[in-house]
Amino acid sequence: MKNICVFGLGYIGLPTAAMFAHHGANVIGVDVNPHAVETINQGKIHIVEPGLEAIVKQAVDNGKLKASLTPVHSDAYLIAVPTPFKGDNHEPDLSYIHAVSKALAPLLEKGDVVILESTSPVGATEKMVEWLAEERPDLTFPKYHEPENEADIFVAYCPERVLPGKVVEELISNDRIIGGMTKESTEKAQEVYRIFVEGDLLATNSRTAEMAKLTENASRDVSIAFANELSIISDKLDIxxxxxxxxxxxxxxxxxxxxxxxxxxxxxxxxxxxxxxxxxxxxxxxxxxxxxxxxxxxxxxxxxxxxxxxxxxxxxxxxxxxxxxxxxxxxxxxxxxxxxxxxxxxxxxxxxxxxxxxxxxxxxxxxxxxxxxxxxxxxxxxxxxxxxxxxxxxxxxxxxxxxxxxxxxxxxx
Incomplete structure (x- = not known):
């Protein structure tokens, strides 16, 4: 995997792109923000993250990292764009993933790897595959319920699990969940992350990987809620x-x-x-x-x-x-x-x-x-x-x- 394209150069996408470039891959980082693109191409960063700017500068100076408003063909594509929610029912907003799918689809060639990193509801990876397939009927894509079947494109869901302020360190050292749509997709995605990840690459399927990410954060949310509720009760009781x-x-x-x-x-x-x-x-x-x-x-x-x-x-x-x-x-x-x-x-x-x-x-x-x-x-x-x-x-x-x-x-x- 010599050439990698990363969609989204925010708090996760930029450190990830920089880490691939730092470890020898040729990386194109894509973002819709012209200021971010210009800043990165100057060897600087538009976010605060300890240790990141030096890595970005070195990668840009070495020609391994370049930011762009438009993608180019690569061996692997990583998607790290926002997935907010909308409305009173907190419906997931997958419009950013949809937009990336439409921009990415024309570039795909047989054997390419597509990895979704954006935190997403269960089934989002399958939805992304549907959008890609609509744009490229000439290619075959993996199906979640047919994990043994081969396809032209390999697709996986691989969530990030890093702590702001320690992203550079944790991208390398933390274990990574690799959820392929098929077994072969899982293996191909593992090859991508082995470029720099020293933690274990934990193999599963896409739905389980999606739910694992949500489960981790929901568990922490419940624990914080207990502490917050306790603080309100304590205040009432003068404790x-x-x-x-x-x-x-x-x-x-x-x-x-x-x-x-x-x-x-x-x-x-x-x-x-x-x-x-x-x-x-x-x-x-x-x-x-x-x-x-x-x-x-x-x-x-x-x-x-x-x-x-x-x-x-x-x-x-x-x-x-x-x-x-x-x-x-x-x-x-x-x-x-x-x-x-x-x-x-x-x-x-x-x-x-x-x-x-x-x-x-x-x-x-x-x-x-x-x-x-x-x-x-x-x-x-x-x-x-x-x-x-x-x-x-x-x-x-x-x-x-x-x-x-x-x-x-x-x-x-």
Missing amino acids: NVWELIELANHHPRVNILQPGAGVGGHCIAVDPWFIVNQNPEEARIIRAAREINDSKPKWVIEKIIAEVDKLKEQGVETPVVALLGLAFKPNIDDLRESPAVNIAREMLDIGSIEVLLVEPNINKLPKVLEFGKLVSLSEALERADVVAILVAHDDFGKVEISRKNVMSFVTNR
Whole structure:
């Protein structure tokens, strides 16, 4: 597999493309964002990920990695585009995968490998195959229910399972699930990932691989929901939830996670809904966890407003509220599905208060917060009447939680 084409150069696609290039493959990375393409071709990156920029620069300088707005024929194609949900029923939006399928189909030749990495509902890989087959009736494609049959094109689903901030390391070291539509598709996909993956390549079929990815994130979502619900109960009972969890975790078989302001990101906040959407009657715990975590930002806002109301009763006409952290998790710049962003947006809509936003990993606010004020941590601490820590960035470790006006909704660092 000397030539690889990666669709989607975001937080997963770009590190994956760079890793293939770093290990000797010729890689074309495709993205619809001209700024991202231009930035990468300069040997730079448009996202925050430790260690990635040096690898991208070396790969670009060596001619192994090139970004483009259009794909070219390759031996293997990896698809790492967004799969959000839409509507009140959280219906999966596969339009990005559909668009890639139409762009990819004309390039396919017998023996090529197509790998879907985007987190997707069960059956998405089969749907992608249908779209490819519609465009290329001259080729044969694998069928899920005929795993022994050969086809012209090999297709597999291989989800990522990396931690933002450690993507470069974990892409190499983590075990990888390889779910082929057929046994031969699984083997071909394993050949692709053996280029750089040192972890085990776990063979299965496409549906099981799709469900495994959703299961991993739904499991984490349920665990976080327990911690978040516990924090709300503890607040009502006037109990320090951090001390409570620390004490409970001394039990040899208990490991409660830390509560927060909600759950965000492109995985945990989205993936469980794919299970619920397809299994509305059966996925009761998974649905409850999603609802608990989705409701946590509202509770946080209510707690902040309560402090603001106390200040107004004391004669402070326009209280200043500082919200520390906008990313969906510590020490990254990724704001996707971030509960902190939702909290900030609603706080900005409240009259008779001034809101200061602190996010050390970005230099410009997203459009949904365009009327907010992005300030330094020092300015926020100096000016604010109420300080709410929403994300446990390392930069906020110096903030004294014991200060009278500081509210922390994340682990006391």
